[in-house]
Amino acid sequence: MPQIQIFLSEDAPISQELNDEKITIGRLPDNSLQVDDGSISSHHAEIVLENGQFHLHDLGSTNGTFVNDEQVTDAILKHGDEVRFGRVPAIFSAQEEAGASQPLPESAGVEVQVAQNSARPATFVSSSPVPRGAKGKDTVATALYAFAALAIVVGLAAAYFSFSLQLPS
Numbered sequence: 062m063p064q065i066q067i068f069l070s071e072d073a074p075i076s077q078e079l080n081d082e083k084i085t086i087g088r089l090p091d092n093s094l095q096v097d098d099g100s101i102s103s104h105h106a107e108i109v110l111e112n113g114q115f116h117l118h119d120l121g122s123t124n125g126t127f128v129n130d131e132q133v134t135d136a137i138l139k140h141g142d143e144v145r146f147g148r149v150p151a152i153f154s155a156q157e158e159a160g161a162s163q164p165l166p167e168s169a170g171v172e173v174q175v176a177q178n179s180a181r182p183a184t185f186v187s188s189s190p191v192p193r194g195a196k197g198k199d200t201v202a203t204a205l206y207a208f209a210a211l212a213i214v215v216g217l218a219a220a221y222f223s224f225s226l227q228l229p230s
Contacts, residue, residue, distance in 0.1 A: 062079070062080060064077060064154050065086075065094070068150045077093070077094045079108060088105070100146075100148040102122040106118060106126045107120060116135060117137075119133065124147035127144065128144055130145075139153070139155070
C-alpha cells in the first residue's frame with residue numbers, strides 16, 4: 062500500500078497509508094494526518110489520487126511544501142521522493158515499486174583478474190598513534206637497561222660479600 066512516512070522524531074516516524082482518494086496534512090485535528098509542529102500550517106497540503114498517480118498539492122502553507130528539496134505547489138509523487146512540509150521531512154513510498162526488486166546488471170564483457178602485487182597508495186597516511194617498527198636502536202634505552210643490570214649484579218655481589226665476611230659469634 063502506498064504511504065507517506067513523516068519524521069517528527071528519529072525514534073518514531075509517523076506512517077500514513079494512502080488508502081483514501083484524498084489525504085489532508087496539517088496541524089488541526091480535522092486533517093487526515095495531523096502533524097503537531099510549528100512549521101506546519103493548519104491545513105498545509107493534501108495528497109490526492111488522480112488517474113492512478115498521487116498528486117501533492119500545497120494548500121497555501123506559510124512555510125511551503127518541498128519535493129526533493131524543490132518548493133512546489135503541485136507535484137506528482139514517485140516512489141522514494143523526499144517530501145518536506147515546512148521543516149518536517151517525509152518520504153513517499155509506492156507499494157508496487159517498494160516491493161519490487163530490480164535484477165542485478167549484466168556483467169558481460171567484464172574480466173576479473175587476480176592482482177599480482179599491491180602497493181600502498183601514494184596519498185596514504187597512517188592515523189595510528191603507535192609508530193610502525195622503529196628503524197634504529199634507542200641508545201638511551203639500551204644504556205639504561207645495561208646500567209640497571211649492572212646495578213643488580215653489584216647489589217647482589219655486595220650482599221654476598223657482606224654475609225660471607227661476618228664473623229661468627
